[in-house]
Amino acid sequence: MNAIKGPFFRSKNSTNKMMIHLLVALTPIILFSFYKYGIKPFYHSKTNFLGLIYPLIFILLSAATTFITETLYEVIVNKKRNEELRYVIYNHYSFFPGLFLALILPINTPLLILIMGGIFAILIGKMAFGGFGNNIFNPALIGYIFISTCYASVLSSSYLSAYEIDTLSSATPLSNAVEALNYTTLVKPYGSLFDFFIGNIPGSIGEVSSLLILVAFGYLAFNKVIKWRITITYLFTFFIMTTLISSLANLGMWYPFYHLFSGGLLFGSVFMATDPVTSPTTPIGQTLYGFFLGILTIIARFLTPYPEGVMTSILTMNMFVFILDGIGSKGRFNFFRAFIFFVIAWGLILELSIHIGSGLRTSPSDATDNKYNIISKETIADQTTYIATYEGYQSKLKAKIVIEANKVTTYEILEQNDSFYHMTSDVNYIDKLLKSNDLANVDTVSGATYTSNALKKLLLLTKEDYQKDNGKIIENNDNILDSPEIKNYELISEQIENNNYVYHVSSKGFSSNIVLKIVISANQIIGYEVLEQNDSYFNVIIANNYLDTLAINQNDIETVDVISGATYTSNALKNIFKGILGYHKEKYE
Amino acid sequence: MRVVLPKFKSLSKNKDVLKIEAPEYIYIPLIVGSDTDITILVKKEEYVFKGMVLGKTKGHFRIPIHSSVSGIVKDFVEKTYHDGTKVKCIKIENDFEERTQEPVLSRKDMSKLTKKEFISLLQEKGIVGMGGSGFPTYVKYDNDNINTLIVNAVECEPYITADNAIIHQKAQEILDTIDTIMEINNINEAFIAIKKNNQELKDVFDNFLGTFLKIKIILVPDIYPMGWERYLVKYIKHTTYKKLPIEKGIVVNNVSTIYAIYEALKKDKPLIERLITITGDIKNPVNINVKTGTTLEYILTKLQIEKKFIIAGGPMMGVNVPDLVVSPNLNCVIILDNYKETLSKTCLRCGKCVSACPTKLSPVLIKENLDDKEKIKELKANKCIECGLCSYICPAKINLREYVRKAKQIEKE
Numbered sequence A: 001m002n003a004i005k006g007p008f009f010r011s012k013n014s015t016n017k018m019m020i021h022l023l024v025a026l027t028p029i030i031l032f033s034f035y036k037y038g039i040k041p042f043y044h045s046k047t048n049f050l051g052l053i054y055p056l057i058f059i060l061l062s063a064a065t066t067f068i069t070e071t072l073y074e075v076i077v078n079k080k081r082n083e084e085l086r087y088v089i090y091n092h093y094s095f096f097p098g099l100f101l102a103l104i105l106p107i108n109t110p111l112l113i114l115i116m117g118g119i120f121a122i123l124i125g126k127m128a129f130g131g132f133g134n135n136i137f138n139p140a141l142i143g144y145i146f147i148s149t150c151y152a153s154v155l156s157s158s159y160l161s162a163y164e165i166d167t168l169s170s171a172t173p174l175s176n177a178v179e180a181l182n183y184t185t186l187v188k189p190y191g192s193l194f195d196f197f198i199g200n201i202p203g204s205i206g207e208v209s210s211l212l213i214l215v216a217f218g219y220l221a222f223n224k225v226i227k228w229r230i231t232i233t234y235l236f237t238f239f240i241m242t243t244l245i246s247s248l249a250n251l252g253m254w255y256p257f258y259h260l261f262s263g264g265l266l267f268g269s270v271f272m273a274t275d276p277v278t279s280p281t282t283p284i285g286q287t288l289y290g291f292f293l294g295i296l297t298i299i300a301r302f303l304t305p306y307p308e309g310v311m312t313s314i315l316t317m318n319m320f321v322f323i324l325d326g327i328g329s330k331g332r333f334n335f336f337r338a339f340i341f342f343v344i345a346w347g348l349i350l351e352l353s354i355h356i357g358s359g360l361r362t363s364p365s366d367a368t369d370n371k372y373n374i375i376s377k378e379t380i381a382d383q384t385t386y387i388a389t390y391e392g393y394q395s396k397l398k399a400k401i402v403i404e405a406n407k408v409t410t411y412e413i414l415e416q417n418d419s420f421y422h423m424t425s426d427v428n429y430i431d432k433l434l435k436s437n438d439l440a441n442v443d444t445v446s447g448a449t450y451t452s453n454a455l456k457k458l459l460l461l462t463k464e465d466y467q468k469d470n471g472k473i474i475e476n477n478d479n480i481l482d483s484p485e486i487k488n489y490e491l492i493s494e495q496i497e498n499n500n501y502v503y504h505v506s507s508k509g510f511s512s513n514i515v516l517k518i519v520i521s522a523n524q525i526i527g528y529e530v531l532e533q534n535d536s537y538f539n540v541i542i543a544n545n546y547l548d549t550l551a552i553n554q555n556d557i558e559t560v561d562v563i564s565g566a567t568y569t570s571n572a573l574k575n576i577f578k579g580i581l582g583y584h585k586e587k588y589e
Numbered sequence B: 001m002r003v004v005l006p007k008f009k010s011l012s013k014n015k016d017v018l019k020i021e022a023p024e025y026i027y028i029p030l031i032v033g034s035d036t037d038i039t040i041l042v043k044k045e046e047y048v049f050k051g052m053v054l055g056k057t058k059g060h061f062r063i064p065i066h067s068s069v070s071g072i073v074k075d076f077v078e079k080t081y082h083d084g085t086k087v088k089c090i091k092i093e094n095d096f097e098e099r100t101q102e103p104v105l106s107r108k109d110m111s112k113l114t115k116k117e118f119i120s121l122l123q124e125k126g127i128v129g130m131g132g133s134g135f136p137t138y139v140k141y142d143n144d145n146i147n148t149l150i151v152n153a154v155e156c157e158p159y160i161t162a163d164n165a166i167i168h169q170k171a172q173e174i175l176d177t178i179d180t181i182m183e184i185n186n187i188n189e190a191f192i193a194i195k196k197n198n199q200e201l202k203d204v205f206d207n208f209l210g211t212f213l214k215i216k217i218i219l220v221p222d223i224y225p226m227g228w229e230r231y232l233v234k235y236i237k238h239t240t241y242k243k244l245p246i247e248k249g250i251v252v253n254n255v256s257t258i259y260a261i262y263e264a265l266k267k268d269k270p271l272i273e274r275l276i277t278i279t280g281d282i283k284n285p286v287n288i289n290v291k292t293g294t295t296l297e298y299i300l301t302k303l304q305i306e307k308k309f310i311i312a313g314g315p316m317m318g319v320n321v322p323d324l325v326v327s328p329n330l331n332c333v334i335i336l337d338n339y340k341e342t343l344s345k346t347c348l349r350c351g352k353c354v355s356a357c358p359t360k361l362s363p364v365l366i367k368e369n370l371d372d373k374e375k376i377k378e379l380k381a382n383k384c385i386e387c388g389l390c391s392y393i394c395p396a397k398i399n400l401r402e403y404v405r406k407a408k409q410i411e412k413e
């Protein structure tokens, strides 16, 4: 008789149970995406039934892709049959990479690209290394990287749900993170930090709800399913660094939280960085892994043009897992051997934070003149034609600018490949630039800061160049037709109720008409109600209690400042308040 | 990571200790701890008294092995030791006379013994660690700078209740002995380590403790392997040592060993009997008092237990054996209905084995680097105490301890 080797007692835990826990933790996140990208647009009648279940289809399709790819690979290449095949199917969890892949992609990723990403994830990310347990890189991230390098532009324009497209203008909150450093442009357009926390912002399918991800983390850590040390140290490092940066740049505490809750950081740190196969096994290794992930993510977000950074950081650190495990296993016997790496990590954390933080304070965006380039300049009589380029967000913008008799007559973009360009053309930004007499101070288009800035700079620098050789440019002041200030209002109806005068008044806001009900009694506005609006910036108005401010200052409307970032909308409201009060007084006084 | 194991102790706990009749044939294993290099002092057909020395280890410890019955030496045969290896045994035909060479004595005041007498008594009576190691006890006391005695009553493996039973029966004697040992060796503090959830054992001691002011009961956490010497010393004395606790003036004794010392000091009785737990999937799990050299087969027939899957020792460190003879350092036999080896799956590198290992090894890395002797050395596989926690905790059910054992061998080669 061959003796069976002990221990004869094994824990009740099993790989299978861990995977089930993982699924349980993911369920609320999946349901939230169903709500956000399916139910909500459907409820607001922005989509049909297919759109309603689309998020689920998207996720299932992705999971099925990796599952089928791996199974086929095992059958065709590894020639697995029957028992062996069944073992692989039940024990290698090949639907997980697909599931994760779907959750880190934007909802509008074309399905074909999604499928290709899934296949790539399995073949290159997993099977090329010898399958489950042997892969060095996180397969889902391999799929993600594949998609994001081959189809970058497709991705960046796919973030908004059918509902959000109408209400928000920016791709993801992170697209401006470093450029525009104020609460109003970074957070306000999406509501408040609370919206970030619960997931009321655009982003990848599974990444937006910080709340649900944190709940999932609690659940997984409690059940000892994931390597919680990685998540904790990762987030800790990241938070410490952003806090340092923001205090050096005088930004305030909202900034680190804004960073924490945006993009794939939480999702990545909870689900991707802790992927067991591709992360260190030793506690010290895991801690260092978390530190360096934090550092790399900061580098990516602040020092490279890619605002996301989480996924690439994880893939990069995947390569160092075995080194970290070496350090970790020896450091267990003698912590001193690992100590030096902790010193290095913390040195980097401090040095980078200080470097980035103080850099942000001196606003690097002014030293950008070298991005401007005049390709040709032709002068015929009093007409000069410039062809110039300026570095935009992802590509060079090439423009033709004609100045005739000291007056800009043409401004035309010849070439561009910027994913956010359409946002500027949507608001006729170029027209706005041409009409402005204070070019340098025209607001940028929020969400397309880089691009609008490029458009502005092109015109500004071209003008400067022209002025060097010729006389002063005559500003197009006479062209200003309807500056927002003198934009009118429209009276829709008026009636008398209980001795009060009730008016329905409308005015054109930024992207829609705004209709207000105004109640006037004794020449004073005593009540108002928003009847209709579909304005992108209306949330900013609400957030600032702007309507109350107007009501309080109704006799002195001119002195009320517009809200920067929502100029059109605030002007429209000012017009309504001022106009209707004037109309009423004139009529009844 | 702190690992709490399921207990299964209530099976055999708090039951009267059963004493079964001596068998007709006794097989005294010629082994002390793992030392089989024994000088045999008897011949076939020789008459031996109960308690007579049958052999001695050859090394410089010179531990004697005693007969547990009186009768005639019949043969030298091989039997299974509790670690699964075959060991030579002296087969003695019991004459059921229980005849001893000298009349049984009862020393009135044990504490009158000098340290020298004490040490030679421990040696002569073959007292060894009864918690499993079988390490000669006298060696631990052969030192002038002992300041602390830790009595290990943790019994951290599931199922085993032998120590528990002996405390219930002999608390007074155990405390007496500890007091005596302290006096003889000039030790100023003693601790009895008991698991937190074993409050009732503390109560048992508390009944007698009033007169022993220097003995403290320490409740230790219910984690595995809390009974490991290093853990105990760390927990109780907040200190670590290189090889042996005596470096810090600490002696750790199992509570059953303390009782064996009592019998040696009080009655000059060698270590020829002990309490073992017979438990598992059987109708009546018990603690029984048996003579060394009794075969398991005999015990099972007496208890009317069918012989099935047998584990000698606890479920964690124990070994699956076909049969067995009782030796001084066997504390438990578990009989399971049918045990199927768990199928191991692919390692998912979850790192649980690493966090669980009490000696701070990285079992998964040892397993991954089995072909690299240099790496194995760096990973210090030889520090493994074979507690089995890594295998226990692994969600993929990989028997990591076996890999670490293999690594140990490779390192030795």
Ligand code: SF4
Pocket: A281, B346, B347, B348, B349, B350, B351, B352, B353, B354, B363, B364, B393, B394, B395, B396, B397, B398, B400
């Ligand atoms: S516990 Fe098992 S699955 Fe986890 S790392 Fe260790 S060997 Fe691999």
Ligand code: SF4
Pocket: B356, B357, B358, B359, B360, B361, B363, B383, B384, B385, B386, B387, B388, B389, B390, B391, B400, B401, B404
């Ligand atoms: S058996 Fe060895 S390697 Fe495994 S946990 Fe125990 S001491 Fe560590």
